Amino acid sequence: MERIAWVTDSTGTLDEELSLNEHVYVVPMVVIIDGKEYEDGVDLLPEELYRRMSEEKITATTSQPSVGRFQELYKELEKRYDRIIAVHLSSELSGTVSASRQAAQMVTIPVDVFDTLLISFPMLLILKKLMHYIDNGDSINEAFVKTRMYADNHETYVLIGSLDQLHRSGRLTNAQYILGSLLSFKPIISIENGLLHTKSKPRNLKKAEKQIFTDFRRSVEAGKVKECTILYGAVSEQAQRWKKMISEEFPQVLTHVSPLGSAIGVHTGEQTIGISWFNED
CATH class of the missing domain: 3.40.50.10170 (Rossmann fold)
Structure with a gap:
């Protein structure tokens, strides 16, 4: 072998x-902060990144x-x-x-x-x-x-935690940032064919959660979901709350909970949370 x-x-x-x-x-x-390179998970952990993003308002990029x-x-x-x-x-x-x-x-x-x-x-x-x-x-x-x-039969929806960070990292245009800030929407980003797409722009967290769970419930009730993953930035308590909700309503679904690494957190912010699953026949 x-x-x-x-x-x-x-x-x-x-x-x-x-x-x-x-x-x-x-x-x-590689995460780059003020011209200095850090290796994700080696000499820069998500906790340190989020602290510096919050306290120092750093502008970070990735490579x-x-x-x-x-x-x-x-x-x-x-x-x-x-x-x-x-x-x-x-x-x-x-x-x-x-x-x-x-x-x-x-x-x-x-x-x-x-x-x-x-x-x-x-x-x-x-x-x-x-x-x-x-x-x-x-x-x-x-x-x-x-x-x-x-x-190819996956569904992934991420509730972006910080328009500020998405804007600072260059993944959101000035016009999108200003409009989003004025309307206070909570964009839900999907991954389709490997690319990020804005699925919808709910006006608050409650509506965003409801929409995400409606999509998830549809797939589970169709008998297609055996396991799912809750992804999060620094909001571990919210991630555990989502896991509890899924476990209580769909105990047959294996639920993973996994933090997003620094290289993703640079673009999305610490308040980010999402869910991903595979639709199996």
Whole structure:
């Protein structure tokens, strides 16, 4: 059996299962604050980022890991493994997939790169799905085809916590920011084909939550949802409240709760919360 190393990026926060897997490796995203580069999850944790965003009103940006960073890891892994499978956030939102693929051309070990077209913990659920198929005897191509079908049937809705931060990071135009601030809307962002889209602009948190849970309830009642993920910035209590609501109404659905990493928090702010699920036949 091939010895496979699994590589991903820090936009997904590893759960206990993946953290304990010695064959999983994380390449950190880069967060840039006042011209200084920090590695997400290494020398900058979300808590510190949110503190500085709140107290210092910093302007932060992000960058994908360099090709050299991937190459360095892949060269080290080829000493101990027969193959590398890299699973990354959407290529429509970051150059990480491209950097990983470029590095793959610079090493002798086979490297297969899977573009999830997702972010954060849902990206890691895709990694787990690939692991499952390959562990159960599927070829790399078979596993990729099955997992692509699974990944393409997701729904992800994120309630943006800070228009200020989205504006400062350059993801919101001046006109959008001014209009949003005047109307006090709470934009719900969806991920479709790897891109961010504004699904709707409810006027308050209560209406936004109701809309998100209406969409989730529709999928669950259709019998398509086996598990979901609640994603959050620094609002862990709200995330747990959402989990309780889901567990009480839909006890058959496995609910994960996962924090968003610094590289995502830069753009969305600490009050961000969302939910993601896969519609399975």
